[in-house]
Amino acid sequence: MDVMKVHVEEFTVATRAREDIVVVTEQVERVVARSGVKNGIVLIYLPHATAIVTANENEPRLREDILNKLRALFPRGAGYRHDEIDDNANAHLANLFTGFHLVMPVVGGRLRRGTWQEVMVIEMDGPRTRTIVVVVLGE
Template identity: 80%
Template structure:
């Protein structure tokens, strides 16, 4: 069994942003040499999210608007007394900081419209994305 690990750097452009990272992750999977297994896409951050969905501009707006509605800034969170980013921490906890996808035939096995997305909630920042590919 092979285990391959690579860390990517992704820059976000604004306080809240969605950056599609599919191509970068697919390159890591290809470099790993793993034909069949799993890919873990992990963010070692407490204020960003990773998910898979359709890369359509209006949907990306809808996603950000929904996340803002679910976790509004300045809603009286106690953590805001220190950092003013409690909403980003809450979004991370409830929406997720990792995704696991199958690797089949040396490629990520994604749905037709699925793209990997980093959702920034406390930017702009330079984020790390850890990709771990495990398999044969």
């Protein structure tokens, strides 16, 4: 009988600009490998209200398209009430509507992702140092 394992690790990444995309696939894959979990799930969680985590293709023009679409959907300086306190309401809205966590399968001891999928942190209020919490659950 296999025993359910829970493995938790955190790491940080530095973003370089107000809006930025940082690929963290390798770091997540290393956590999954160290977990010893053969089959289960991995939760990738950002304890931040102005950044996003997702999985998508790491192609330079697509990264530019992603940032441009987020800027169009959640423009800075659009009269948000929160901007009276901090000039980052658009980043909070982007986080709310796109996501601060991601769940992916672990199969055969590896992160199961599509051919072109990379785990990405999307910065909307940088540059900052962002913490990524990785929780691996399974047998």
